[in-house]
Amino acid sequence: MTTPALRLDTLSKTFPLGRSLFGPERPGVRAVHPITLDVMPGETLGIVGESGCGKSTLARMLVGLIPPTTGTIEIEGAALDNADPAVFGKRIQYVFQDPISSLNPRKTIRQIMEAPLKLLHGMDRAARTTRIAEIFETVSLRADFLDRYPHEFSGGQAQRIGIARALAAEARILILDEPVSALDVSVQAQVLNLLADLKARLGLTYLFISHDLAVVEAVSDRIAVLYFGSVVELGRAEDVFRTPRHPYTKLLADSAPVVGRPLRAPEGAETELPDPLNPPEGCAFRARCPRATDLCRKLVPTLAPADAGHSVACHNPLGG
Ligand SMILES: Nc1ncnc2c1ncn2[C@@H]1O[C@H](COP(=O)(O)OP(=O)(O)OP(=O)(O)O)[C@@H](O)[C@H]1O
Numbered sequence: 001m002t003t004p005a006l007r008l009d010t011l012s013k014t015f016p017l018g019r020s021l022f023g024p025e026r027p028g029v030r031a032v033h034p035i036t037l038d039v040m041p042g043e044t045l046g047i048v049g050e051s052g053c054g055k056s057t058l059a060r061m062l063v064g065l066i067p068p069t070t071g072t073i074e075i076e077g078a079a080l081d082n083a084d085p086a087v088f089g090k091r092i093q094y095v096f097q098d099p100i101s102s103l104n105p106r107k108t109i110r111q112i113m114e115a116p117l118k119l120l121h122g123m124d125r126a127a128r129t130t131r132i133a134e135i136f137e138t139v140s141l142r143a144d145f146l147d148r149y150p151h152e153f154s155g156g157q158a159q160r161i162g163i164a165r166a167l168a169a170e171a172r173i174l175i176l177d178e179p180v181s182a183l184d185v186s187v188q189a190q191v192l193n194l195l196a197d198l199k200a201r202l203g204l205t206y207l208f209i210s211h212d213l214a215v216v217e218a219v220s221d222r223i224a225v226l227y228f229g230s231v232v233e234l235g236r237a238e239d240v241f242r243t244p245r246h247p248y249t250k251l252l253a254d255s256a257p258v259v260g261r262p263l264r265a266p267e268g269a270e271t272e273l274p275d276p277l278n279p280p281e282g283c284a285f286r287a288r289c290p291r292a293t294d295l296c297r298k299l300v301p302t303l304a305p306a307d308a309g310h311s312v313a314c315h316n317p318l319g320g
Pocket residue numbers: 015029030031049050051052053054055056057058276
């Protein structure tokens with residue numbers, strides 16, 4: 001059996017709120033409820049969900065920016081040591097949504113590219129120069145860009161530089177956090193093509209986080225739908241939005257059928273996510289759900305296989 005590129009085992013995050021002035025300890029914000037899933041080598045797993053559903057918190061745990069409250073992250077069969085950020089950097093890298101502001105404005109592109117080579121791989125100057133030239137060729141960037149500053153580039157060029165920087169760490173897993181949302185539509189396609197090409201050539205594994213369902217469907221092998229910090233549906237990209245099993249996924253698919261249109265709830269449905277400080281009992285989606293029953297008010301549904309390669313966390317899933 002193939003070892004997963006990435007394995008999350010009951011990974012969760014609760015942000016502590018501390019004690020209120022006179023009252024008892026408060027429970028904290030449960031941003032990500034325990035998530036268990038595998039991402040296979042060379043796979044692109046799309047992650048979708050509304051603002052506030054926990055996408056960024058999940059991504060930040062995966063690259064070691066915040067420690068998980070529970071659970072473990074394994075890469076190619078080895079657990080990551082939460083205490084050592086350099087270990088994360090070599091195995092898993094983050095590509096940010098806003099390429100220009102994610103690059104340090106006071107450093108040249110060469111300095112930005114050199115940092116991971118020096119810090120993570122201890123390369124000397126000559127080795128760094130050779131490696132940077134190789135990476136720039138791989139992502140089709142001109143060598144004369146190296147002595148310029150981030151603000152001198154367009155969004156598309158800056159995102160190529162952001163991708164080049166992620167490749168410099170030689171990580172084989174990239175977390176792509178809305179990598180094309182800030183770009184013009186014409187440039188989006190170029191960056192998506194570059195990502196597809198790099199994945200095929202370098203055998204990378206991607207987690208692709210986005211609001212844009214059409215983009216996620218086009219680039220992903222499988223898609224995980226997040227709602228209120230939990231994976232509520234997981235399946236092959238071609239199945240999840242076409243034959244959704246979770247009423248929330250259907251709501252997303254019905255409300256954002258065109259490229260670039262953000263997620264929104266249909267008219268009449270309750271549009272707010274539940275209050276994370278005061279989570280409802282039972283299923284977090286029940287107040288918005290046309291299929292909710294008494295059971296949904298009492299019991300949190302867990303992710304379970306609905307049909308081949310397709311899982312859903314719902315007491316009353318839609319037909320296949
Ligand atoms: N540092 C923090 N302290 C307390 N609560 C937090 C913190 N960071 C995030 N949260 C809460 O955790 C939940 C998930 O937030 P998160 O930013 O991960 O969602 P998201 O899906 O990435 O949203 P967006 O698409 O807007 O970035 C939200 O309720 C948010 O308010």
